[in-house]
Amino acid sequence: MSQKQPSPSRAEAPLPGGALDTPAWAFPLLLLLAGAAFWLVVSSGFSLIASIKFHSANFLADCAELTYGRVRAVGTNAFLYGFCVPAGTAFGLWQFARLGRSRLPLPGLIAVGTGFWHVGVATGLLGILRGDLSGFENLEMPGYAVPLLFLGIVVLGLWGCLALHERQQTVLEASHWYSLAALFWFPWIFSTASLLLFTFPLRGIAQSVIAWWYSGNLLIVWMGLVGLGALLALLPLATGSRQRHLALFIFWTLLLFGSWVGIPSAAPLPAWMPVTSRVFTVLLLVPACAVAVLLVGSNSKERDLEVPPFLRFAGGFFVLYGLIVSIGAFLHLDTVTQFTWFKPALEMLGGYGFFGFAIFGAIYSVLPKLLTLEWPYQKLIRAHFYLALAGLLFATVPWFAGGVVQGLDWRNPNVSVVEVSARALKFLRPATLGEFLIALGNVLFLVNVGAALFCYIRRAVMGFIARTIAPAGVGVKL
Amino acid sequence: MNYGPLIFLAALFALSGSWLGFVVTPSFQLGTLQQTNTVGAGLTYPLARPGLAQQGLQVYRANGCVYCHSQMVTQERTLCEVVLTEAGTNTTALVAALHKLNPNYNQEALDAVLKSLPKTVVFNTTKTKADAAVKELTQTTAKAQVVITPAGPDIARGWGKRRSVAEDYLYDYPTLPGAQRVGPDLANAGARLPDVNWHLRHLYAPAAEVKGSTMPPYRFLFELRKAGLTPSTQALQLSPGIAPSGWEVVPRPEAVALATYLASLRADAPLYSTPLSSAPTASASADTNAPAGGANLSTNAPAAK
Numbered sequence: 155m156s157q158k159q160p161s162p163s164r165a166e167a168p169l170p171g172g173a174l175d176t177p178a179w180a181f182p183l184l185l186l187l188a189g190a191a192f193w194l195v196v197s198s199g200f201s202l203i204a205s206i207k208f209h210s211a212n213f214l215a216d217c218a219e220l221t222y223g224r225v226r227a228v229g230t231n232a233f234l235y236g237f238c239v240p241a242g243t244a245f246g247l248w249q250f251a252r253l254g255r256s257r258l259p260l261p262g263l264i265a266v267g268t269g270f271w272h273v274g275v276a277t278g279l280l281g282i283l284r285g286d287l288s289g290f291e292n293l294e295m296p297g298y299a300v301p302l303l304f305l306g307i308v309v310l311g312l313w314g315c316l317a318l319h320e321r322q323q324t325v326l327e328a329s330h331w332y333s334l335a336a337l338f339w340f341p342w343i344f345s346t347a348s349l350l351l352f353t354f355p356l357r358g359i360a361q362s363v364i365a366w367w368y369s370g371n372l373l374i375v376w377m378g379l380v381g382l383g384a385l386l387a388l389l390p391l392a393t394g395s396r397q398r399h400l401a402l403f404i405f406w407t408l409l410l411f412g413s414w415v416g417i418p419s420a421a422p423l424p425a426w427m428p429v430t431s432r433v434f435t436v437l438l439l440v441p442a443c444a445v446a447v448l449l450v451g452s453n454s455k456e457r458d459l460e461v462p463p464f465l466r467f468a469g470g471f472f473v474l475y476g477l478i479v480s481i482g483a484f485l486h487l488d489t490v491t492q493f494t495w496f497k498p499a500l501e502m503l504g505g506y507g508f509f510g511f512a513i514f515g516a517i518y519s520v521l522p523k524l525l526t527l528e529w530p531y532q533k534l535i536r537a538h539f540y541l542a543l544a545g546l547l548f549a550t551v552p553w554f555a556g557g558v559v560q561g562l563d564w565r566n567p568n569v570s571v572v573e574v575s576a577r578a579l580k581f582l583r584p585a586t587l588g589e590f591l592i593a594l595g596n597v598l599f600l601v602n603v604g605a606a607l608f609c610y611i612r613r614a615v616m617g618f619i620a621r622t623i624a625p626a627g628v629g630v631k632l
Numbered sequence: 633m634n635y636g637p638l639i640f641l642a643a644l645f646a647l648s649g650s651w652l653g654f655v656v657t658p659s660f661q662l663g664t665l666q667q668t669n670t671v672g673a674g675l676t677y678p679l680a681r682p683g684l685a686q687q688g689l690q691v692y693r694a695n696g697c698v699y700c701h702s703q704m705v706t707q708e709r710t711l712c713e714v715v716l717t718e719a720g721t722n723t724t725a726l727v728a729a730l731h732k733l734n735p736n737y738n739q740e741a742l743d744a745v746l747k748s749l750p751k752t753v754v755f756n757t758t759k760t761k762a763d764a765a766v767k768e769l770t771q772t773t774a775k776a777q778v779v780i781t782p783a784g785p786d787i788a789r790g791w792g793k794r795r796s797v798a799e800d801y802l803y804d805y806p807t808l809p810g811a812q813r814v815g816p817d818l819a820n821a822g823a824r825l826p827d828v829n830w831h832l833r834h835l836y837a838p839a840a841e842v843k844g845s846t847m848p849p850y851r852f853l854f855e856l857r858k859a860g861l862t863p864s865t866q867a868l869q870l871s872p873g874i875a876p877s878g879w880e881v882v883p884r885p886e887a888v889a890l891a892t893y894l895a896s897l898r899a900d901a902p903l904y905s906t907p908l909s910s911a912p913t914a915s916a917s918a919d920t921n922a923p924a925g926g927a928n929l930s931t932n933a934p935a936a937k
Binding site for chain 2: 207212215218224227287291331335339342346350355358362366406409413418420422423431492493494566567571575576
């Protein structure tokens with residue numbers, strides 16, 4: 155890739171060379187993604203078990219490892235650390251790598267980082283099943299898994315910086331800023347949180363403040379950076395100079411406002427903390443509206459363009475998520491929806507609806523170009539999209555509705571605790587269908603990624619045989 | 633369009649801003665929090681949980697109880713009232729003062745008030761106004777006091793007497809305020825249900841203790857032993873039909889620790905950060921030096937009664 159690319163943000167430039175000349179960094183990156191796809195299926199499997207437990211309290215109740223609390227923690231952590239972080243990081247690395255030469259130094263670093271990370275995830279999830287979960291929401295990984303994860307992400311980030319350093323095009327596009335900031339943001343918040351929660355734990359409720367801060371930064375800022383970075387890189391969004399300025403504006407406001415979000419308004423803290431957090435939550439309206447403007451502006455111009463449906467919907471879900479969060483905070487609706495199923499619904503809308511869809515779209519459109527092969531099962535991509543969309547609807551809509559009902563019930567002291575729980579179950583049970591559809595879609599994703607990995611390896615082996623044996627005159631039928 | 637350095641600085645500024653605000657400042661403001669004294673009795677608060685209850689906190693953490701139970705009582709407002717405790721000797725002046733405070737009082741109502749002391753005479757007021765009213769009333773040789781009652785849905789539900797504050801979590805690691813209430817809030821579980829044996833029975837078979845409970849049973853915290861001729865002293869006293877016949881249910885150490893922890897949960901000490909007055913009684917003087925009496929002033933003393 156010696157000549158400059160005019161538009162690196164479009165993901166259209168073909169990789170150089172023939173089928174066998176995929177860059178050396180492609181294979182470890184594929185391993186990172188394949189691991190992510192595997193953990194995604196693990197995550198949805200465990201979330202499904204957790205959901206089934208609401209149909210029968212006795213389901214798998216006699217096994218300590220499969221008690222609701224642990225299963226649910228494995229579900230969320232396998233999603234966050236198994237899928238989101240490696241898949242998002244892989245996309246960032248791909249973006250930096252393709253800016254430069256095809257020969258980038260030390261592709262083995264990706265393999266090392268991938269190894270540390272996925273071994274860390276496995277260690278952590280097994281630890282949670284054993285009962286070593288930390289108790290901090292969205293950072294349940296036990297303390298002993300954290301060094302492996304940290305080492306993994308630092309090595310991956312290091313390679314990202316190397317790739318960026320070796321780039322041939324000096325000017326970075328908006329999407330590169332998003333990915334670069336995400337590459338630094340995660341190690342910073344992750345190391346801060348694990349140092350202050352595991353290594354030198356703070357005293358008392360300060361622990362929860364750190365955990366809330368970390369959660370907000372992970373779910374809103376980091377996911378926002380990666381997901382929007384993917385949209386900007388793959389959709390024809392930041393084409394004109396006006397849109398580029400808008401993209402930078404979103405970048406700034408997301409960092410500036412999003413990084414303060416996450417402290418619940420009822421938290422047992424000095425009043426300034428929840429109040430500050432609420433103000434910045436309301437201000438999330440700014441980046442949400444800006445993204446809406448960006449999406450609408452691009453839609454009208456290039457409607458006929460073939461765009462992966464996952465990406466189109468991801469942007470919409472980001473706007474929806476931002477609107478619900480900020481308007482809810484402005485109207486103090488969280489006094490009703492706090493402590494209810496509204497919160498998991500929001501997290502699923504942001505985590506799976508926005509981030510997941512953006513990353514699925516990115517992987518589906520990038521991986522064939524990276525490996526110079528077609529997806530083995532084209533039809534499954536479409537099936538995955540419809541399953542994911544239906545699953546998201548069937549899971550989040552009952553949760554949102556149930557959350558409001560439950561919140562109103564909790565505010566009414568005449569409704570007994572048993573009644574509140576029983577009524578909430580009526581909403582939770584249909585949501586199992588959504589979880590099931592999502593799990594099914596994730597399996598299709600894994601099948602496709604696994605098949606691509608298999609094809610890639612088979613091709614590489616065949617190529618190796620052809621190069622080493624065939625020239626010597628031995629006939630090998632490929 | 634190379635805003636490189638500018639963008640980098642902006643990102644650094646954004647991250648370090650929130651880092652200073654929500655990481656560094658809380659670790660100084662809350663991470664250095666010390667024990668405090670309760671209002672009134674002046675007892676040290678909080679006390680560290682006993683060892684078994686601390687082990688129970690780890691069982692609570694390990695099984696993810698926090699996903700269904702918060703430990704965070706919310707409060708939406710405080711009600712400030714003036715309670716007349718003693719009429720004193722100068723009834724005429726008192727009646728005049730009461731009439732001034734509450735012009736709606738007619739003679740009958742005033743008589744009723746004076747007959748059944750202590751009685752709330754000023755409702756729903758502010759602390760300043762309440763203090764002024766008390767001053768006026770005490771000038772007539774009567775005795776009155778300001779009563780501050782926290783209010784809100786959680787408190788109305790009986791989940792606590794006041795909101796949770798930072799001090800309540802001082803000795804916990806990890807702190808588990810929780811984010812979801814699939815079941816009830818447990819900040820004052822020990823105050824409501826101080827019986828460790830009740831908690832054990834409830835953990836083994838929740839629906840047997842609370843009709844209609846949707847909580848899953850935690851049978852893996854117990855072991856089944858063949859019942860001998862005389863029942864084991866540690867075995868649970870379950871209603872018939874819950875344990876398989878011929879077997880007795882003996883709690884494992886984790887179950888005992890967890891139940892002790894649950895019975896130790898109470899956060900209802902009156903603190904300066906959450907004013908909470910004791911219910912006034914006619915006989916006791918309104919002196920603040922009086923020894924702690926009544927449920928309102930009890931701290932997280934051992935809950936077993």
